[in-house]
Every structure is written in C-alpha cells, then in structure tokens.
Amino acid sequence: MNISAVDLNLLTVLDALIKERNVTRAARRVGLSQSATSSALGRLRVLFDDPLFVRTRDGMVPTKRTLAMSGRLEAMLDGVRALLAGSEFDPKSALLTWNVVTSDYTQMLLVPALVRELASSAPGVTVRVQPLVSDVAEHLNSGDADVVLAPFVRADSSLRVAPLFVDTMTGMVRRGHPLAKKKRPTVREYISYGHVLVSPQGRGPAMMDTVLAERGLSRRVAAIVPHFLIAPEVIANTDFVTTLPTRTAKRAAADGRFHLFPPPLPTPQLDLSLVWHVRSEDDPLHRWLRQALIELVRPLLAS
16 A cells, blocks of 8 residues: 555554544544544545444444554554654643553542643643553553552553552551551451452452462452442441552541551552553653653652
8 A cells, every 4th residue: 555645644543533432532542523533534434444433322432453553553653752842842732632440549649649730731732541450461452541549560561651659558447447456457357257359350269369368268258349439438347358459448537437557468559550552652751751650659659
C-alpha cells in the first residue's frame, strides 16, 4: 500500500475510537462532528478491509484485528506527538485524556491530589481512572492504560517501573469483636474466624493465604469483595476479620468503629509502583505526567 495515498488523520480517529468505544465521545476527543467521525470509521473499514468495531447492546466492541494493532497504533501516534512536541512541550496547552489504571486503595490516596494538580498545571488533561481488573501488562499492551499503579511489578523488556511508596498490612475487626481485646492475636485466634478477602478479580489466594500456606495453615474466606473500601463495611456488623493496607485501614478506623492490630505473622510489604509501557518512555507529555504523579507521592513517603 502506498502510504502517500492514506489520510493519516484517520489513524487518530481510530485511536480515539479504540479508547472511547463510542462514536460521540471519540468525535469529542478528536474535535470532529459525530457525522464526520462516523464517515471516518467507514473509510477506516475500507482501508483495513475489516469491520474494526461491532455494535452490541453494551456499545462498540473492537474486532480481533483492531485489538491486535491497537498497541502499535498508539506507539506510532506517541512517536509522532513526541516528534512534533520537540523542545516546545508545554503542559498547559496539552489536550488529551490520561488513562490511569489502579485499585480503589490507590485511587483514594492519590487521585484527588492528582486531579487537583493537573487542573492547575495541565488544565487540558482529563484523568480517566479505571479499575485494575487484569494483568498489568495486559492493561498496558492493549492501550487501555497509559500508566498502572500496582504492587509487586517488575520491569521487563516492555514495561518500565518506578517505585512510588511502601505500605504494610494491618488486621481489622469491628469494635466489640473478641479479637478487639487483644493487641495482637495469635495465629490460631486469627484463623479461627471467617475472613473477608479483597480481590478485584474475584478470586484468591491473597498475600495472607500465601504466608499461612508456607506454615501449613489456612483460613476460611467467608466473603470476597472487589474493593478495599467495601471490606470494612462488610465486617462492621459481623465477626469476620479482614487484612488491609495500613493506610486504608487507618482511614476506615478513623470513625471509631474498628479495632486494628498487626497481623500475627510477618507479611511482605506492599511495594507500590508506577508502571508504563516502553513505547511511552520518551514521550514528553507522558514523561511530564509521570513526574507530576511521582512528586505528589513524596509526602506519603514520610507518613
């Protein structure tokens, strides 16, 4: 195919459609009318000889061909943006949506401050926060995420990782629970009650299950919930136990309803990191946004 015969502006429309899965939102993202965006989609279908998106009750679903090329498309457009930005990059003039994928735990700690900072420093940047529901690399490879905030991630050939902060784990029960009388329960006491497990994917095992299994022990998981902020509400009126990141546990316990205690066994620290795809490594805007997020976290390091 002769690239000179291709309207490369169509690729920015395709990128917007992949990210938004909606013609109206994609049109707004690229500054076109809805009819012009629909027309561009028609031309893209001819260009690639593929439907690209299938309309369903839940919206526009990308075809396998679209998903397969989404990562390469975003990398190419990022390269073009970096080339055009050069040394003239100015965050105040940037117009884009920055996709951040993370758990509700990190959302609670960082997102309000991030949105406040960008409203001042980069007012044209929209932050879209999405839940961490699959593998970190999958979120980044698919283009669903510009960055992921997650624990226990290691850099590889496609991922770059910057440490953000470290947290510990804390046990929690309701006030009036039998374990609330103890500063630190024994292991047997700890596993004698039903536990609430937090898992965005809806399954285990969790860190505590691994720690217990190393000692030939196990606990009964009485409930699995997708969010850290739900777990305290579940145990508020039960005799269940939950084990949460310490910062989350302390916030929940501030109203006096809960008793906190150190886990009866040593647990690994939560090493939370900022993760991005190598294709975004040298993009000036992406680099600026990453640094802005890292700067916001610094006060947490001292807390």
